[in-house]
Amino acid sequence: MHRHVVMMKFSDRETWDKSARQVASLLNKLPDTVVSLKRMETGINLNTSHSAYDLVLTADFDNKEGLEAYRIHPDHVAILNYLKPLIANSTVVDYFIKL
Numbered sequence: 396m397h398r399h400v401v402m403m404k405f406s407d408r409e410t411w412d413k414s415a416r417q418v419a420s421l422l423n424k425l426p427d428t429v430v431s432l433k434r435m436e437t438g439i440n441l442n443t444s445h446s447a448y449d450l451v452l453t454a455d456f457d458n459k460e461g462l463e464a465y466r467i468h469p470d471h472v473a474i475l476n477y478l479k480p481l482i483a484n485s486t487v488v489d490y491f492i493k494l
Contacts, residue, residue: 396433396492397456399465402448406483414481415439415450421474422452428470431461448486455492462489 403418405411419437426432434455440447456462465471 396494397459397462398490398492399452399454399456399462400488400490401452402486403450403452403478403482404448404484405450405481407481411449412439418450418474418478418481421477425454425465425468425470425474429465429468431456431464431468433457433461448484 403415405414407414416439419439422435422437426435432454436453438451438453440449440451454462454465456465
């Protein structure tokens with residue numbers, strides 16, 4: 396199984412929590428439309444450290460092809476386009492997990 400983890404830090408530090416909730420809501424709808432997406436979880440950070448990211452996404456796919464299908468899925472691309480002006484920084488990790 397492939398796991399995809401994304402951490403995001405929002406540009407506007409005064410409204411980051413509202414933005415994080417909005418984006419999490421959009422992301423949480425993706426399992427309904429992206430067939431290759433087996434499991435998804437989002438979390439809004441509770442840590443107030445300056446170095447902390449604001450929102451995390453964890454998504455699981457059966458294989459690399461499923462992850463690639465997700466990356467180009469129109470619903471996912473629409474969320475990415477919405478996110479781009481809101482995000483100051485993001486970090487991505489993709490790795491294989493054995494169940």
